[in-house]
Amino acid sequence: MHEQTVPQSGRARSCVRARVRATLALFILMLLPGFASAHERFVKHDMKHPLQNWFFEQEAGQFLGMDPNMLRIGMMVVVILSAFLFIWFLRETLDEFIRYKVLTRLGGAPQRLLHNLACYIMDKPVRSKWFHALGEWSVIMFLRSPALVLMYSATNDALVMPSYPLEPSSAIYFKFLQVLLAVMILTQTLLPLAGAMVIGTWFYLFRWGPLVAIDALPVVTAGVLYAMSPWMSHKLAITRLNAEQTRWIRLIFGFGFLVLGWSKIYNHDLTIGVADNYPSMMADPMVGFFAMGADPAMRREAWVVSFALAEVMSGFMVMMGVFTRLWSTIMCVMFTKLMLVDFGWDEIPHIYPIGCALAIITSNYLRSEFNPLERIERLMRKGSPIKRFALMGGFAVGIALLAVIPVLYLLTLTDRSMLK
Amino acid sequence: MIGKIKLATSMQVLAMSIAWLGACMAIDFTFNRHLWTTKAEIPPTTSLALRINHLCCTGCLDDVKKALQTLPWLKDAAMNVRDGSLKTQEQAEVAGPAADYGGWLDIDVKDVSQIDFVAIDHALREAGMVASQMQFGGVQHFRFEAQVRHLCCGMCKDACERMPELAKTRQAGRLKWLDSVVAERATGKVTVHVRYQDVKDRVDATELLAAFDEVGLPPFSLKVVTSPEEQGAIPGLK
Numbered sequence: 001m002h003e004q005t006v007p008q009s010g011r012a013r014s015c016v017r018a019r020v021r022a023t024l025a026l027f028i029l030m031l032l033p034g035f036a037s038a039h040e041r042f043v044k045h046d047m048k049h050p051l052q053n054w055f056f057e058q059e060a061g062q063f064l065g066m067d068p069n070m071l072r073i074g075m076m077v078v079v080i081l082s083a084f085l086f087i088w089f090l091r092e093t094l095d096e097f098i099r100y101k102v103l104t105r106l107g108g109a110p111q112r113l114l115h116n117l118a119c120y121i122m123d124k125p126v127r128s129k130w131f132h133a134l135g136e137w138s139v140i141m142f143l144r145s146p147a148l149v150l151m152y153s154a155t156n157d158a159l160v161m162p163s164y165p166l167e168p169s170s171a172i173y174f175k176f177l178q179v180l181l182a183v184m185i186l187t188q189t190l191l192p193l194a195g196a197m198v199i200g201t202w203f204y205l206f207r208w209g210p211l212v213a214i215d216a217l218p219v220v221t222a223g224v225l226y227a228m229s230p231w232m233s234h235k236l237a238i239t240r241l242n243a244e245q246t247r248w249i250r251l252i253f254g255f256g257f258l259v260l261g262w263s264k265i266y267n268h269d270l271t272i273g274v275a276d277n278y279p280s281m282m283a284d285p286m287v288g289f290f291a292m293g294a295d296p297a298m299r300r301e302a303w304v305v306s307f308a309l310a311e312v313m314s315g316f317m318v319m320m321g322v323f324t325r326l327w328s329t330i331m332c333v334m335f336t337k338l339m340l341v342d343f344g345w346d347e348i349p350h351i352y353p354i355g356c357a358l359a360i361i362t363s364n365y366l367r368s369e370f371n372p373l374e375r376i377e378r379l380m381r382k383g384s385p386i387k388r389f390a391l392m393g394g395f396a397v398g399i400a401l402l403a404v405i406p407v408l409y410l411l412t413l414t415d416r417s418m419l420k
Numbered sequence: 421m422i423g424k425i426k427l428a429t430s431m432q433v434l435a436m437s438i439a440w441l442g443a444c445m446a447i448d449f450t451f452n453r454h455l456w457t458t459k460a461e462i463p464p465t466t467s468l469a470l471r472i473n474h475l476c477c478t479g480c481l482d483d484v485k486k487a488l489q490t491l492p493w494l495k496d497a498a499m500n501v502r503d504g505s506l507k508t509q510e511q512a513e514v515a516g517p518a519a520d521y522g523g524w525l526d527i528d529v530k531d532v533s534q535i536d537f538v539a540i541d542h543a544l545r546e547a548g549m550v551a552s553q554m555q556f557g558g559v560q561h562f563r564f565e566a567q568v569r570h571l572c573c574g575m576c577k578d579a580c581e582r583m584p585e586l587a588k589t590r591q592a593g594r595l596k597w598l599d600s601v602v603a604e605r606a607t608g609k610v611t612v613h614v615r616y617q618d619v620k621d622r623v624d625a626t627e628l629l630a631a632f633d634e635v636g637l638p639p640f641s642l643k644v645v646t647s648p649e650e651q652g653a654i655p656g657l658k
Binding site for chain 2: 227
């Protein structure tokens with residue numbers, strides 16, 4: 001058996017980059033708004049009581065025209081996001097403290113355990129046999145799990161995800177094609193072609209509206225990984241992701257959840273409709289924390305915004321590579337809970353994002369997209385720590401504000417009539 | 421033996437993705453032609469719309485209208501074919517095969533409390549026609565009241581009331597507008613509560629009739645009720 005070895009020459013790297021850039025540029029182009037079709041979801045989502053629509057729209061006399069409860073939740077998320085970014089920018093200082101003040105006092109197994117834990121949380125390489133083995137298994141699972149989802153969808157007369165039923169008149173063709181794609185994935189045959197088929201099918205989902213395609217965005221991560229694999233994939237045991245693959249998977253996976261989070265506010269009736277049918281979802285502690293202090297009369301509306309922003313925040317962190325392992329672990333736990341506790345069998349396709357998150361968690365090639373800021377922080381270490389902390393704090397708050405408030409504001413200006 | 425490892429170029433991936441997208445669209449266009457034609461809007465005043473599975477010419481329309489006008493509450497109701505004009509019988513005589521032989525009939529019912537979907541179904545079948553959908557809408561709060569002949573025991577009542585949750589009655593996304601069902605054994609009345617609807621929303625009563633059939637308790641009448649529901653007495657309040 002041979003482990004995949006992706007050429008590391010400059011030419012090969014630039015080829016991979018160009019390929020991914022072209023694909024990503026197309027994704028962004030395709031995300032332009034269009035017609036949303038009301039295709040049925042398998043998970044029950046019928047709203048039991050109407051929401052106060054004005055809550056999500058512009059309100060006269062309010063700051064930025066936003067409902068004060070919505071703004072409060074947005075600011076709460078900004079505070080949490082700023083705190084994470086601030087700690088991230090200063091993590092080397094924290095790491096030094098752990099290394100020289102805490103770990104030196106310990107020895108043997110506790111020292112190794114704490115060191116590995118610190119490396120895990122700070123996205124540094126974890127040098128451990130079991131972690132390496134788990135990483136290999138996770139990549140194998142991530143590579144193959146889309147095949148299970150495709151097979152499951154085909155047996156449920158659906159396309160790509162069970163959420164989107166096929167028209168009976170064309171179902172048989174799409175079902176056989178999905179099975180063909182699943183067989184290619186399971187046997188690792190012509191993976192670049194399989195990747196193009198996944199990406200092409202995702203483009204086709206825009207036929208049913210951008211919201212449908214956004215919902216299926218996480219599946220594209222596997223498509224991109226297949227497209228970046230060698231043509232002779234059937235002869236290779238692909239068990240590790242290289243740095244470039246890890247980066248693009250993290251970017252697309254995080255971006256997918258970021259956009260999914262925003263779409264939950266845009267399509268608020270669908271979000272609350274699911275919660276109405278699965279009330280246990282509303283008991284999430286993080287979501288409850290974000291909605292703290294909101295008007296009790298607006299409980300359901302505040303929950304929609306908090307739930308969506310929790311997804312936006314986790315998607316943003318993963319996309320930008322800030323505490324990627326920590327947030328991917330939270331995602332893993334959340335998806336497992338949704339699958340086993342809240343929705344049950346209907347959400348078995350969640351096994352796919354769990355595989356993707358595991359592959360990211362167990363990669364030892366994680367890096368952040370904030371390299372220039374981290375370089376500034378490194379250069380400032382010789383100077384005054386207060387200045388350094390203040391500057392990094394300023395960056396953290398600025399980035400968090402830009403990540404949350406503008407889009408939240410823009411959503412209050414959007415016309416939702418196309419959802420009717 | 422493994423030779424030199426080759427990766428797909430960006431152009432190859434792009435070309436294959438677009439080719440695959442084209443294949444999906446071609447399948448869609450070939451086999452889902454009905455999804456590519458623009459749908460006529462439902463007139464806003466229409467409270468009742470029937471999807472008649474066979475409505476190819478004016479002869480069919482005459483029979484449908486005659487059948488429906490046997491119901492006193494539809495005698496003077498305005499009935500319009502949604503997709504414009506139909507072929508005459510002479511034109512239909514020489515016309516070639518069509519993709520769809522059915523059509524929508526929009527009916528303006530003045531008093532919606534008169535509508536009885538079972539009576540419509542019977543009247544059409546008597547005339548040799550059938551409606552695959554009977555859509556009702558334009559009202560935000562309403563419920564259906566069905567009368568069934570057979571409700572002999574607790575299990576019959578239970579079967580009716582569990583209609584919203586039984587998998588076979590909900591198949592293919594049916595009854596998504598249904599909130600809850602209450603059955604009264606003494607009177608044979610089954611009240612079907614409909615969720616809050618937008619004025620533009622339409623509820624298909626044939627889904628409900630099919631669900632009654634699925635549980636084996638077909639109603640002999642199914643009416644729309646828009647008046648407020650009587651509340652039971654609250655203990656301790658006079």
